[in-house]
Amino acid sequence: MSSSLKVKGVSVVFTTKKGPFHAIDKIDLDIAAGEFVCLVGHSGCGKSTLLNLIAGLNTPSTGELYCDERLIVGPGPDRGVVFQQHSLLPWMTCFENVHLGVRRVFGAREDAAALRRRTEAALNLVHLEEAAGKYPFEISGGMKQRVGIARALAIEPRVLLLDEPFGALDALTRASLQDELMRIVEQAHPTVVMVTHDVDEAILLADRVVMMTNGPKATIGEDIRIDLERPRERIGLAGDSRYVAYRKRLLEFLFLKQGVRDTAGI
């Protein structure tokens, strides 16, 4: 099950010591149920801010956001979040980290055994069944991020929000997690919004790439559909002329149109 998302005229102004900072300006964005959207832009362009708004962790200064036509007023278990820094609780085992949310969301309706099965299933989905009893400090960065994904998926969200989930990982781990994410999304089919600044990652994973202009007053620069059939496979795509064309378009946007930061957002 998945939900549609609607962003309507959203601006965010942060109050800082140096005065108000206009992070994003009058963004409109419609995301269909089941769509996989990547938000791409330079660092500090407000793409994480936009993701936090959808998650309900921040509130917009003006404008509204809707999830399935319902106004977003705060975080909710219909929207699972995978954080940039895995954000696992270090005093809990991987199992307990995932179980915390499972108990919260399904605890009222299901018995303990069923809850355990849910947590185990989520860990199996990311191939971590044998790390369940380990603490976060005992496992690698890639495994931690997998637990983070399992935690978000275990509560069966209709929308999955990922904030540069693979940014801190090495290239090989990142590739294998991208493949896993594709497989998982194919199965559960939630709506996905993912922030990244990796052009290849965006084209490989997304149905649609939304490119944001540089902040302050960031807004949507380009919005392109990635028409590549699924399942996608990175080696085959590397030589595909459509893939190369998408890549060129994204790179041109990032480095020619948005390359000089001083002229951004005016």
Next chain:
Amino acid sequence: MKGLFERPWVLSLLLFAAFVLVWHLATGGGAASQAPVDPEYAKLIGQSGPAQGQSAMPTPMDVVRRSGELLSHAFDRHGTNDLGIGWHLAHSLARVLGGYAIAVFVAVPLGFAIGLLPKLYAALNPFIQVLKPVSPLAWMPLALYTFKDSGASAIFIIFICSVWPLLINTAFGVSAVRQDWLNVSRVLGLSVWTRIRHIVFPAAVPMILTGMRISIGTAWFVIVAAEMVVGQSGIGYFIWNEWNNLQIASMITAIVLIGLVGLGLDVLLAQITRLLAFQE
């Protein structure tokens, strides 16, 4: 051989040996290099004073001998006014642990509350800031007047000196929980109680334990002074009593024992911290 001298404990041992040697030479192995004690004063303090012409400062061997005597009779008890040094240490420890335990029971919940409620913190902060720098001994006459009991007063003094580090560290640990972890709690929609129990409390444990470790050190510091003022027993009282008898060797023994017990308390708290605090 070069390797041996690079080990820190070898150097420690050499330094200690050098210190003892200088001490031995300075106290003269019998040589009358030091000014003798005024015979008038020696008469005043009676037979416990040193023989005429000899320094009051004991030699290292005197201290070793005296330590042996004190430790072999550490838990002797000849009436209420003649206790072995072990009993004195035990009395001091009991007072420290009593006042400290009360401080933990008061300060950790209160610190938790003010960490969670910034308005309460702001309201209490002026009092904390004014009372914190007050020397715990300044409370002593007031405590004696209020409690009419020297033991209770000493425990109160320990409470008052332990309470501030515990309060401030707990409040800080609770209010400075990483935003990432709080976001996790919000995204999962955890209830207030689950958030406090499973996120805020475990996250604050290292800071609470740091406060506990600082406090136990301060408490052990302060008990010596407190017992010098009010004591009928305790290691502080012991030192003051031995000073009145001019038993310097006993005083030195007591100083070393105070250091060792303080070290023991600190190591204990460090071990507890290692067991309870999370690892990252």
